[in-house]
Amino acid sequence: MESSSHSSKEEIAKTEEEWSKKAWEILSKVRENSPLIQCITNLVSMDLVANTLLAVGASPAMIISSQEIPDFTPQVNALYVNVGTLSSSLLPAINSAAQIAGKFRIPWVFDPVAAGSSGFRLRACLDLLLLKPTVVRGNGSEIIALSRASCGTTKGADSLHESKDALEAAKSLAQATGAVVAVTGAVDIVTDGKQVIGAHNGVQMMQKITATGCSVTALIAAFVAVDPSHPFEATAAALSVFGIAGELGMQAAKGPGSLRVNLIDSLYGLDQASIHHHAKISLLS
Ligand SMILES: Nc1ncnc2c1ncn2[C@@H]1O[C@H](COP(=O)(O)OP(=O)(O)O)[C@@H](O)[C@H]1O
Ligand SMILES: Cc1ncsc1CCOP(=O)(O)O
Ligand SMILES: [Mg+2]
Numbered sequence: 058m059e060s061s062s063h064s065s066k067e068e069i070a071k072t073e074e075e076w077s078k079k080a081w082e083i084l085s086k087v088r089e090n091s092p093l094i095q096c097i098t099n100l101v102s103m104d105l106v107a108n109t110l111l112a113v114g115a116s117p118a119m120i121i122s123s124q125e126i127p128d129f130t131p132q133v134n135a136l137y138v139n140v141g142t143l144s145s146s147l148l149p150a151i152n153s154a155a156q157i158a159g160k161f162r163i164p165w166v167f168d169p170v171a172a173g174s175s176g177f178r179l180r181a182c183l184d185l186l187l188l189k190p191t192v193v194r195g196n197g198s199e200i201i202a203l204s205r206a207s208c209g210t211t212k213g214a215d216s217l218h219e220s221k222d223a224l225e226a227a228k229s230l231a232q233a234t235g236a237v238v239a240v241t242g243a244v245d246i247v248t249d250g251k252q253v254i255g256a257h258n259g260v261q262m263m264q265k266i267t268a269t270g271c272s273v274t275a276l277i278a279a280f281v282a283v284d285p286s287h288p289f290e291a292t293a294a295a296l297s298v299f300g301i302a303g304e305l306g307m308q309a310a311k312g313p314g315s316l317r318v319n320l321i322d323s324l325y326g327l328d329q330a331s332i333h334h335h336a337k338i339s340l341l342s
């Protein structure tokens with residue numbers, strides 16, 4: 058991919074203490090401002106995505122038809138785009154919403170689900186990157202597929218890679234696109250192409266609930282909506298907050314079904330002390 062001069066180094070929190078304060082500050086802003094988030098997401102994820110956003114106080118709207126986008130997209134505080142159940146009929150709506158977001162300087166966040174699974178999907182994702190998403194969040198295999206612009210080495214929506222396997226791919230993707238790039242997994246990695254942080258929250262069982270990846274990308278959109286000048290910090294904070302909710306939810310969960318419910322309850326009830334106690338964000342380089 059061609060390099061871009063779009064990326065500028067954002068001053069970020071340094072210590073774990075500063076990070077946990079930042080995460081609480083941004084979550085509180087979401088609760089106060091209730092940003093409107095347009096979600097063009099896959100059919101599997103709509104329920105969990107909307108409930109995740111509602112649990113933190115944001116306002117989700119799954120408005121996805123091409124006919125409505127010119128009126129609606131200019132009103133939103135952030136756009137969230139997810140290609141999980143992509144089709145040739147949905148793609149024009151996605152492209153038009155992303156274009157409008159760019160025109161109106163509305164932050165938009167991209168989830169390239171299963172990016173390397175087909176030529177059609179990969180091409181659509183690469184074209185969307187040209188529309189300058191503010192943040193791209195994927196699993197290891199998705200970020201590697203985008204960075205190499207190649208299919209294969211993926212298992213549909215699930216990853217064949219650890220997040221750390223995708224570190225160099227994430228950095229080069231961030232440099233090429235100007236986006237903040239996040240890779241989730243056991244450690245969530247965030248980079249702007251120069252700085253790299255690791256968010257070490259979450260539990261493995263979250264992989265056993267469909268659409269947790271989609272939902273954390275939507276959460277990133279809500280965090281960026283209230284702090285649009287600091288997408289790097291907003292992304293790290295959202296990942297940590299979602300992971301903490303997973304850890305707290307797991308304490309009383311019997312399996313993926315109850316974790317799904319507990320995750321939403323924990324997100325809703327998060328307080329400053331829990332974030333301070335559990336947030337594990339550190340500068341990796
Ligand atoms: N092994 C793990 N340990 C802790 N948290 C994890 C683990 N794997 C995934 N997660 C968390 O689950 C959520 C979804 O991530 P992931 O499964 O990588 O996304 P996707 O569904 O797009 O593949 C993220 O919040 C991530 O931090
Ligand atoms: C299973 C599936 N198939 C197409 S989209 C989707 C949901 C994927 O959600 P996530 O990437 O958050 O696990
Ligand atoms: Mg998943």
